[in-house]
Amino acid sequence: MMKKxxxxxxxxxxxxxxxxxxxxxxxERIINFxxxxxxxxxxxxxxxxxxxxxxxxNEIKRGIFRTLPLYRKDKSGNNKKxxxxxxxxxxxxxxETFRIDNSDPNYIxxxxxxxxxxxxxxxxxxLITYESPGQIGFFDTYDELYWNVTGTEWSFAIEQASAAxxxxxxxxxxxxxxxxxxxxxxxKNCSSPDGxxxxxxxxxxxxxxxxxxxxxxxxxxxIIERPPPPAAGNGSSAAYTPTEMEQFWSAYKFHVTAAxxxxxxxxxxxxxxxxxxxxxxxxxxIPIFNPPHGWSAAATRYLYKRNYDNKLFTAVLTGMAIxxxxxIVNVKKSFTLKPIEKKEDLNEEEKIIYDRLFKDxxxxxxxxxNYDTFSGANTQLKNSLEANWNLKDYFLxxxxxxxxxxxxxxxxxxxxxxxxxxxxxxxxxxxxxxxxITFAVFAIMSILKAKQKKGYFMSFVxxxxxxxxxxxxxxxxxxxxxxxxxxxxxxxxxxxxxxxSCGLYIYLIRAYTKLGAQTLSELKGFRLYLKTAEENRLNxxxxxxxxxxxxxxxxxxxxxLDVENKWGEKFANVLQTANYNxxxxxxxxxxxxxxxxxxxxxASALAGAFASSLSSANTDPSSDSGDWDSGSGxxxxxxxxxxxxxxxxx
Numbered sequence: 012m013m014k015k016x017x018x019x020x021x022x023x024x025x026x027x028x029x030x031x032x033x034x035x036x037x038x039e040r041i042i043n044f045x046x047x048x049x050x051x052x053x054x055x056x057x058x059x060x061x062x063x064x065x066x067x068x069n070e071i072k073r074g075i076f077r078t079l080p081l082y083r084k085d086k087s088g089n090n091k092k093x094x095x096x097x098x099x100x101x102x103x104x105x106x107e108t109f110r111i112d113n114s115d116p117n118y119i120x121x122x123x124x125x126x127x128x129x130x131x132x133x134x135x136x137x138l139i140t141y142e143s144p145g146q147i148g149f150f151d152t153y154d155e156l157y158w159n160v161t162g163t164e165w166s167f168a169i170e171q172a173s174a175a176x177x178x179x180x181x182x183x184x185x186x187x188x189x190x191x192x193x194x195x196x197x198x199k200n201c202s203s204p205d206g207x208x209x210x211x212x213x214x215x216x217x218x219x220x221x222x223x224x225x226x227x228x229x230x231x232x233x234i235i236e237r238p239p240p241p242a243a244g245n246g247s248s249a250a251y252t253p254t255e256m257e258q259f260w261s262a263y264k265f266h267v268t269a270a271x272x273x274x275x276x277x278x279x280x281x282x283x284x285x286x287x288x289x290x291x292x293x294x295x296x297i298p299i300f301n302p303p304h305g306w307s308a309a310a311t312r313y314l315y316k317r318n319y320d321n322k323l324f325t326a327v328l329t330g331m332a333i334x335x336x337x338x339i340v341n342v343k344k345s346f347t348l349k350p351i352e353k354k355e356d357l358n359e360e361e362k363i364i365y366d367r368l369f370k371d372x373x374x375x376x377x378x379x380x381n382y383d384t385f386s387g388a389n390t391q392l393k394n395s396l397e398a399n400w401n402l403k404d405y406f407l408x409x410x411x412x413x414x415x416x417x418x419x420x421x422x423x424x425x426x427x428x429x430x431x432x433x434x435x436x437x438x439x440x441x442x443x444x445x446x447x448i449t450f451a452v453f454a455i456m457s458i459l460k461a462k463q464k465k466g467y468f469m470s471f472v473x474x475x476x477x478x479x480x481x482x483x484x485x486x487x488x489x490x491x492x493x494x495x496x497x498x499x500x501x502x503x504x505x506x507x508x509x510x511x512s513c514g515l516y517i518y519l520i521r522a523y524t525k526l527g528a529q530t531l532s533e534l535k536g537f538r539l540y541l542k543t544a545e546e547n548r549l550n551x552x553x554x555x556x557x558x559x560x561x562x563x564x565x566x567x568x569x570x571x572l573d574v575e576n577k578w579g580e581k582f583a584n585v586l587q588t589a590n591y592n593x594x595x596x597x598x599x600x601x602x603x604x605x606x607x608x609x610x611x612x613x614a615s616a617l618a619g620a621f622a623s624s625l626s627s628a629n630t631d632p633s634s635d636s637g638d639w640d641s642g643s644g645x646x647x648x649x650x651x652x653x654x655x656x657x658x659x660x661x
Contacts, residue, residue: 039067041169042134044224046160049177054235055144056156057098063136070166074102074124077139078164081117083146093143095119101138149237153185155229160212163194163223172214172224175206182230184210190225191218268430269505272423276509279419280516283412288520294532298540300555302568303533309360309392310400312571315534317406319393322570324364325622327392330567331361332595337369339621341598346377346624359399363391377624385625405527409520416520420513427505534572541565542574543581557585563593570617579613 043063050056064075082090100109100123112120123137124130148155160174178184189201189212200215201224212226260267302311308326313319328348332339334356338349350369357365367388368375375381523531555561562582569578596613 037067037132038065039069039071040065040167041165043171044161044169044173045171046174047177048156048158048174050147050156050179050235052179052235053144054147054238055142056146056158057140057142059138059140061136061138063134064167065134066130067132068130072129073126074107074122074130074135075137076112076123077121078115078118078162079121079141079143080162081119091145093145096142097121098140098142099138100140103136104138107137147235149232150229152232153229154232154235155227157225157227159223159225161218161223163221165223166220168220169214169218169222169224172218174212174224174226175209176212176226176228177209178228178230179234181208182234183207185229185231187212187226187228189214189227191216191222193222196222264430265501265505268427269501269508272427273505273508273512276416276419276423277512280416280512283409283416284516284519287407287409287412288522290523291525291528293523293528296532296535296539298543299533299536300540301537302565303530303537307358307360308567308571309358309396311534311537311568313396313400314402314405314530315538315572317402319396321389321626322573322622324389324392324625325617326567326571327360327364328621328625329570329617331357331365333563333566333593334361335595336361336365338594339596339617341596341621344624346621348375348377350374360392360395363395364388367391377621377627379627405524405530407522407524409522412520413517416513416516420509423509424506537568538572538574541569541572541581542577557582559586559589559591562586562591563595566613566617575617 041062041064043061045061047059047061048056060077062075062077064071066072079093079095081093083093085091097109097111100107100121102123107123108125109121109123112122114120121139123139146156146158148157156176158174158176161169161172184205184207187203187205187210188199189203190196190198191200191214192198201212202215203210203212203226210226210228212224214224218224302308306314308330309323312323312326316323328337328339331337334354335351336354336357337351340347340349348368350365350372353362353365353369368384375384377385559582562578562585566575566578569575593613596617598613
């Protein structure tokens with residue numbers, strides 16, 4: 012009994028160690044990686060890699076794959092294309108199925124095994140034999156093979172790593188070295204005893220995932236026939252002394268190319284800007300008391316913004332209400348327009364709106380229920396403004412120059428990265444450009460959605476999405492810049508110089524005409540008067556007297572020029588003294604909860620909630636009716652709603 016108890020206790024203490032050893036043995040890993048490398052007299056190397064692995068069915072299910080890099084940096088930092096010829100692949104001494112995947116621009120991948128055959132857990136030994144030319148380095152007094160035996164991109168740990176390099180002919184090694192660790196490591200935890208014609212290398216420790224063994228051995232020159240000087244256009248390495256021009260081009264080709272392309276783009280940008288994008292001299296801005304040339308509020312905003320928008324419509328309706336043609340009723344930010352009479356003093360735009368909105372002479376709720384009515388009025392007003400005011404007389408977008416400048420920028424990018432001839436960098440820039448273009452499109456959509464909002468919440472949501480996308484774009488650009496900087500600092504400098512100059516050009520090439528510059532100065536002078544509370548700050552000798560009538564007369568213009576709140580503050584005391592309570596606007600208050608005067612309340616309500624309601628009324632309700640089809644009225648179908656689905660096997 013005592014013996015059984017002692018045996019049980021011993022097993023109890025030993026079981027964790029035994030279990031731990033078994034668990035460790037079940038970890039997928041490379042047990043041994045050995046490469047036999049033979050250099051022949053033509054300079055081609057033949058590598059026979061023996062890779063012994065333990066497969067547990069986690070990552071190694073059908074077999075393993077081996078990646079080999081397609082590019083190698085030369086002494087000048089340029090990428091040189093490498094080729095590989097796979098001779099054979101064995102598993103446990105027997106021929107094994109393999110395929111080569113060339114979809115990655117930077118590597119070839121040798122997939123070993125069959126897609127339909129899964130391996131049982133256990134130890135497997137693979138032998139991959141391949142040849143690769145052009146890997147020998149040629150120097151003044153020696154030749155060399157500098158070879159990454161295992162590579163540093165294995166996802167498994169390597170318990171043992173070694174290599175044997177057989178030199179060409181009867182050559183003996185001159186120098187040898189080996190390195191261990193991750194990419195860029197200078198650790199030399201490895202050994203390389205002198206073996207004469209065959210030099211061995213062995214890692215002194217197990218290698219973690221993403222660590223590797225690299226070997227270098229030099230031998231007497233001229234055993235391998237050195238390649239001839241490259242023919243014109245041939246970028247392969249050569250065993251001759253380059254000319255000064257070739258050395259200069261090799262060292263500074265990116266500098267020269269970037270400078271030349273930037274010069275061409277800058278010359279186009281500057282010359283076309285001088286031709287079509289220079290604004291005429293703007294007259295001095297002088298404060299004025301009345302709308303320039305007696306323009307209507309609609310025309311004032313149309314010329315100031317160079318576009319039609321819903322706030323223009325708001326200004327027109329406000330003017331109609333002040334002339335007692337209609338009455339604006341505000342009940343908890345729900346607005347109704349009540350017709351009174353089509354006055355004779357209505358201007359052309361106001362008559363168009365009145366006829367369209369009140370042809371039945373009935374009150375009209377400002378809601379998308381009346382979308383057809385409001386949309387039709389907006390369209391008629393817009394058409395009228397476009398017919399009476401040709402914006403090209405005032406402002407030139409110079410779209411033709413923008414298009415050619417954009418095409419020139421794209422061509423410069425393409426040519427530069429064609430000269431670099433680096434698939435990884437080219438893919439990086441193409442990916443970044445595609446993302447930025449997608450971001451720009453989405454940003455425009457977000458802003459348009461915000462303009463079509465039905466409330467402040469949706470506006471906030473879209474602008475939040477826009478902000479997040481902006482951060483992603485900036486982060487992407489930053490990461491890309493860092494990658495480009497690693498390759499050559501000229502790359503990111505060229506990219507950003509070209510992008511910034513193109514963006515600046517697109518902004519600057521737009522120009523006012525002489526008439527447009529004069530008009531803008533006049534509108535700014537009028538706006539300056541509307542927004543400035545104290546006239547003495549404007550050095551005005553005879554400013555008009557502040558009266559409720561003046562407040563009402565110019566309120567539509569203050570809305571049109573985006574200074575309605577400043578205009579309201581300017582008349583706060585005057586309207587309070589006059590106990591102002593307009594008949595044309597019914598908001599149910601003279602003061603709000605913060606003690607603001609009615610002038611500010613009215614101006615804010617008209618330019619804020621009222622304008623927002625008009626925007627909503629001008630949005631087609633059918634375009635925002637929800638995401639789902641209705642089935643409750645009998646028009647649905649089986650599996651036509653949410654949920655459901657199904658499943659199965661393969």
